[in-house]
Amino acid sequence: MKYLLVLVIAFVVIWLWKSTRRTDISEKANAAASKKSKQKMVPTEIVACDVCGVHLPRAEALPGPDGIYCSSAHRQQAGG
Numbered sequence: 001m002k003y004l005l006v007l008v009i010a011f012v013v014i015w016l017w018k019s020t021r022r023t024d025i026s027e028k029a030n031a032a033a034s035k036k037s038k039q040k041m042v043p044t045e046i047v048a049c050d051v052c053g054v055h056l057p058r059a060e061a062l063p064g065p066d067g068i069y070c071s072s073a074h075r076q077q078a079g080g
Helices: 002-038 072-077
Strands: 046-048 055-057
Touching: none
Parallel strands: none
Antiparallel strands: 046 055
């Protein structure tokens, strides 16, 4: 009977230890996520292709003499 009591107490101690550890891990994850969300996000300028009208970030757009294009094929099609 005493072994059963020791076994139950051991399970309770392990369960309590794991539950507090799980809480600590989730709190750390939440802190890291809130730190990332607090970082200043820079908006990206979106432009439209002059041939097909597709919207894309300015960093990915191809400039031409008559406008901005989504691909080199559209830039050539427009005469640039």
